[in-house]
């Protein structure tokens with residue numbers, strides 16, 4: 517193992533050096549992948565030298581998500597304390613179902629969940645769980661909502677006409693989860709949004725009333741704290757009232773931006789969060805831990821127990837349920853996603869997490885100010901969001917994003933809202949500086965100038 521770790525060190529050191537020179541890995545067209553890299557698996561093994569060479573090739577040609585060139589999705593950067601925690605978690609290789617199998621790591625997980633509940637303002641009746649990603653924490657919320665509506669469904673199944681409500685801008689995991697949980701994709705109601713991408717409360721109310729009149733049973737509203745494209749925050753308090761009036765579960769999907777919870781300056785964006793039934797956020801997005809690190813907390817910890825516990829005498833043999841989180845989680849064997857968040861949180865403190873979040877909004881302001889100061893740009897997104905949506909010189913967003921990718925210049929994606937399609941720059945990597953953001957624009961502008969033939973036919977004046 518020691519020799520392998522030395523090789524690992526060497527490989528990563530070389531990668532870090534290369535990343536500093538070349539923030540974007542060479543693009544390999546998918547149809548050329550198997551000719552470019554030796555990914556084959558064969559009957560015979562290979563020598564250590566060959567193995568190291570192939571591994572280096574793969575590592576160096578893999579998209580670089582920790583650099584100043586990556587703005588493609590809602591994660592990025594490489595926080596060293598969090599990486600250390602994750603490397604340790606892999607090496608320790610505990611499974612997080614029982615105290616017997618994970619010991620202090622269960623405590624690591626529990627203190628994170630406790631502290632998140634404390635920050636929300638919830639008492640010891642609350643608790644939470646880790647799951648592999650925001651889609652899965654959203655899924656857990658829907659299962660809890662279903663079981664809170666009817667505790668028999670988990671035993672007998674259901675043929676009831678349940679409906680769930682979410683905005684048209686919410687994440688695609690909501691309909692998938694409706695399929696998984698037996699509610700059914702057709703029973704998801706997509707409520708339209710205002711010009712800022714926030715759910716329209718009046719329309720939500722009307723739709724719930726209409727469904728009740730038509731014999732459906734509304735069971736849940738999913739709100740979003742940071743919609744995937746615009747980064748908009750749905751308003752919580754009025755929706756709580758609708759849920760109370762109709763006995764519905766209220767979940768806030770904060771996968772993208774729920775970590776504003778840690779910021780004194782921005783937590784007003786989730787005002788009323790203490791009133792929800794469940795809340796999830798991804799530490800691998802705004803907090804910057806490695807993937808994946810998604811947390812769900814529930815105001816009433818019994819809802820987690822009711823929906824996710826199952827006896828298994830071959831597994832739960834010592835200690836109390838409180839220290840056997842297999843009883844409140846989706847999986848059986850479960851990797852330790854908590855340690856990376858704990859190592860980061862422990863080292864920088866809650867105020868350090870706040871600085872991470874605030875810096876992303878600062879970078880977003882830098883980007884918006886730049887766009888607003890230049891005639892060639894058109895801005896489509898709003899303040900208080902770390903998604904900056906824009907078009908440049910009227911070039912179709914998908915054309916420019918794909919060309920930047922294929923020429924290994926920048927990793928950035930596009931999105932749409934209503935009839936507009938635009939580039940979506942996400943300032944989620946808190947290790948970036950103002951210069952890195954300005955450099956993003958400079959790189960893009962220079963690229964367009966140098967490759968005008970790619971864009972000539974499409975450039976329009978705006």
Ligand SMILES: Cc1ncc(COP(=O)(O)O)c(C=O)c1O
Nearest residue numbers: 590649650651687744769771772
């Ligand atoms: C609002 C929202 N919810 C849920 C998710 C899903 O999270 P994950 O990719 O961790 O499954 C995302 C992902 O971008 C998201 O933006």
